[in-house]
Amino acid sequence: MQHVDLQDDIDTVIGCGPIKVWSVVVTVLGDLLQTEETWLSGPVLDRLVGRLGINNQALRVALHRLRRDGWVVTKKxxxxxxxxxxxxxxxxxxxxxxxxxxxxxxGADAVFLVIGAPTIAQIDFEAELPDGAALLTPRSALVAGAMRSTEACLVSRFAPDVLPPWVSDALAPQVMRAEYDELAAAVGRVLSHASPDELWSRVALRLAVLHHWRRLRLRHGAVQELVLSADWEGARARRLVQQALTRLERPDVATLEATIREP
Amino acid sequence: MQHVDLQDDIDTVIGCGPIKVWSVVVTVLGDLLQTEETWLSGPVLDRLVGRLGINNQALRVALHRLRRDGWVVTKKxxxxxxxxxxxxxxxxxxxxxxxxxxxxxxGADAVFLVIGAPTIAQIDFEAELPDGAALLTPRSALVAGAMRSTEACLVSRFAPDVLPPWVSDALAPQVMRAEYDELAAAVGRVLSHASPDELWSRVALRLAVLHHWRRLRLRHGAVQELVLSADWEGARARRLVQQALTRLERPDVATLEATIREP
Known part of the structure; x- marks a missing residue:
């Protein structure tokens, strides 16, 4: 019975959103390879993504693409x-x-409010903004970290009294909140069960959680966490994901390699 | 000769901008009447505005309008x-x-940056703003003094690193700067001459300076002075106007009334 529950948990987490195989591979390599020199064998990678519902053919295509785009090196x-x-x-x-x-x-990181001159094109305003900036209106945005005023942009430290709902909605639209909510629910379910004893199940569960968290988290910068309250959906998801990642600890690559050579 | 120079000075100052007679009357009453109960006689008012180039007929029309609009009371x-x-x-x-x-x-007065929700009409955004707010873009403005966020407006303390030129231009357009410059030049000329010995000339000069200063100054709030540098045209004009008002001191109404009864 435990095995069935486990695969259910993995499937529930994996079902939290669309899966791009190349992105799953980046999640796996980014999590398991803790130095730039570490290699992960094909069979280990194959088995891990297999537990996440990805077949060998899809993995080959993804690896081809990642090599072509300069993200992955493969050797015999x-x-x-x-x-x-x-x-x-x-x-x-x-x-x-x-x-x-x-x-x-x-919490000491500063947030800045950036206003674009009315005479510049909206696209030029957006080009002035650093990665992770959150647009509030066509010519205003919030950015985390230092940004200096330019010819086109007025930059002021962001120190609001309260956040009107439209600002919260601009930072975290309902669809983003719903995605974090779904992931939090799935991870909450994982946490409500005993941790799998079996190594590969544990790692697969870890990678499933990590993948969707990474997918959602990389869509925005630090502004949301600096500006929204500690109980917004993304912050709640982070707390649950961190508990899960602590409990489903990262395995040594050497351990995985040794395990797969056993029958 | 001194008399000619004096009337030249008065005419130069008065020529700094368009003159609305009712507005000159408000300047005169506002300056000379230092309590709510003080009255200014018709002959004194007539003589003062006469020195500013306003004839008795225009004064009568202006007083009629001011009474009708509830600004002035007249008694026999x-x-x-x-x-x-x-x-x-x-x-x-x-x-x-x-x-x-x-x-x-x-300098301790705070300035706030106000951003309107993209969904509200521009006219509704402007209606949310207090008097003296300075628009930067169709949906952003600076206000001096406390303002709290509303449903439609995000309010953040204004703390810029530098002011891009378009922001300075929005706060003080070239035409506004030119008007302050012209007044500053005229008042500088007044200050370069000896102060008139004769009471009525001195008061007329004072009121001419005060009137155009008041006309320009009431077009905007405190934002400009809080945000622009101390050497912007409006601040330079203020320094000169203050010197002139100190030198051309305010007369007692009683003194003026007594003087006009003399032959």
Whole structure:
């Protein structure tokens, strides 16, 4: 019975949103490879994504694409292949880690309100904004971290008294909140069950949770967490995801490799 | 010769902008009547506005309008009339005094940046703003003094690093700067001459300076002085106007009344 419940849990989490195979591979490699020099063998990767409902053919296509786009390197190792992130893939992964694994944001981080001159085109205004900026109106946005005024943009520290609902809605539209809610519910269900004893199930569950969290989290910057209250859906999802990632701890690649060589 | 120079000075100051007679009367009453109960006789008013180039017929029309609009009360006093501000005229005059006579703004006064929801009409956004707000874009404005967020408006304390030129231009368009510059030049010329010995010339010069300063100053709130640098045209004009008003001191109404009864 436990096995059935487990696969149900994995399926429920995986069902929280659309799955892009290449993105799942980036999740897996980014989580398991803790140095730029570590390789993950083809059979281990195949088995892990298999538990997430991805077949070998889809994995091959995804790896091809990731190699072509300069994210993954593959080498032959005996009869099997092994994969690793490129320098570029590693750098991007490192940059994203704080957003994905961090305990939230540093409350001391500043948020700035940016206003575009009425004479510039909306597209030029958006081009002035750093990654992770959240548009409030066609020519105003919130950004986290330092930004200086430019010819086209007035920048003022953001210090509101209260947030009108339309501002909260602009930062976290209902569809985003609903997605975080669905993930939080699925992760809550995982946490309500005993942790799987079996290594591969535990890792698959971890990667399923991590993948959807990463997918949602990388859609926005730190503004939402700095500005919205601690009980908005994204913050609640983060707390549950962190509990799950702690309980379903990251395995050593060496352990996985050793396990798969056993019958 | 001195008399000619003097009338030149008065004419130069008065020529700094269009003159509305009713507005000049409000300037005169607001400056000379220092309590709500004080009356100014018709002959004194007539002589003062006469020195500013306004004839008796125009004054009568202006007083009629001011009575009709509830700003001025007139009573018969012997063969002449006397005029006073109504309670409403007095209240408005009192409210404007700090803007007109003040040494500038309190640097501790806060400025707030207000952003209108993209869904509200521009006219509704403007209706939410307090008097003296300065529009930056169709749905953003700066206001001085406290304002709380509403359903339609996000309010954040304004704390910019630098002001892009388009923001300075929105707060003080070139035409506004040019008007302050012209007044500053005229008042500078007045200050470069000796102060008139003769009472009525001195008062006429004072009222000419005060009138155009008041006309320009009441077009905007405190935002400009709080946000723009101390050397913007309006601040320079204020410094010169204050010197002139100090040198061309306010006369007692009683002194004026006594003087006009002399031959």
């Amino acid at each position: 190792r005996g009869r099997a292949a092994a994969h690793r992130l490129t320098a570029r893939g590693w750098t991007a992964t490192e940059a994203a880690r704080p957003h994905i694994y961090g305990a939230g944001v540093n | 006093r012997g063969r002449a009339a006397a005029h006073r501000l109504t309670a409403r005229g007095w209240t408005a005059t009192e409210a404007a005094r700090p803007h007109i006579y003040g040494a500038g703004v309190n």
